[in-house]
Amino acid sequence: GENVEQHPSTLSVQEGDSAVIKCTYSDSASNYFPWYKQELGKGPQLIIDIRSNVGEKKDQRIAVTLNKTAKHFSLHITETQPEDSAVYFCAARAPYGSGNTGKLIFGQGTTLQVKP
Amino acid sequence: DAGVTQSPTHLIKTRGQQVTLRCSPKSGHDTVSWYQQALGQGPQFIFQYYEEEERQRGNFPDRFSGHQFPNYSSELNVNALLLGDSALYLCASSLRGNSYNSPLHFGNGTRLTVT
Numbered sequence: 480g481e482n483v484e485q486h487p488s489t490l491s492v493q494e495g496d497s498a499v500i501k502c503t504y505s506d507s508a509s510n511y512f513p514w515y516k517q518e519l520g521k522g523p524q525l526i527i528d529i530r531s532n533v534g535e536k537k538d539q540r541i542a543v544t545l546n547k548t549a550k551h552f553s554l555h556i557t558e559t560q561p562e563d564s565a566v567y568f569c570a571a572r573a574p575y576g577s578g579n580t581g582k583l584i585f586g587q588g589t590t591l592q593v594k595p
Numbered sequence: 596d597a598g599v600t601q602s603p604t605h606l607i608k609t610r611g612q613q614v615t616l617r618c619s620p621k622s623g624h625d626t627v628s629w630y631q632q633a634l635g636q637g638p639q640f641i642f643q644y645y646e647e648e649e650r651q652r653g654n655f656p657d658r659f660s661g662h663q664f665p666n667y668s669s670e671l672n673v674n675a676l677l678l679g680d681s682a683l684y685l686c687a688s689s690l691r692g693n694s695y696n697s698p699l700h701f702g703n704g705t706r707l708t709v710t
Binding site for chain 1: 643702
């Protein structure tokens with residue numbers, strides 16, 4: 480069935496270093512890949528997303544890359560800051576149709592700790 | 596511009612009871628989805644509502660039901676609560692309209708504890 484695997488489950492970096500989180504998906508029809516940041520006591524917040532017709536997208540210190548052939552995508556955070564500490568989730572969504580109206584399949588999450 | 600709002604924020608129920616959770620979507624959004632997030636896990640899709648109808652359902656039993664009102668707000672009902680239903684319940688909204696590419700925006704959730 481549909482599945483998204485996310486690694487690592489925990490990641491600790493020094494402030495200023497880069498952090499990379501990787502995800503693989505099983506449904507080759509997936510065409511939309513968002514990343515969410517979840518802080519303690521809050522809901523997931525969309526930080527960046529990428530569609531299958533694009534290989535890379537960047538927004539300031541955050542970038543996402545997509546390899547459709549290998550069915551994996553990655554989140555890159557550069558110049559990390561303590562406020563980047565949170566749980567990050569990747570997700571995948573299949574195209575609309577055949578009963579699918581847009582549910583997201585989430586990875587298991589990565590707890591990022593940025594040490595000052 | 597109000598985001599997705601959920602109520603209540605916390606709820607404690609006893610096994611076997613019934614619960615209703617409420618959600619108001621982000622202004623301008625017409626589609627509401629519900630997710631269950633167990634501790635330490637990613638959110639899992641329960642169902643989606645659009646035009647007051649359930650459009651897609653995840654792998655959840657019939658004890659989980661929902662409703663969408665004409666103003667796009669939504670309720671999630673869970674009957675015959677089990678201890679395993681303890682989780683954070685997240686509501687997410689999006690704009691379906693003429694585009695299926697709308698991102699999902701989440702509320703802060705309702706923390707349900709079943710004792």
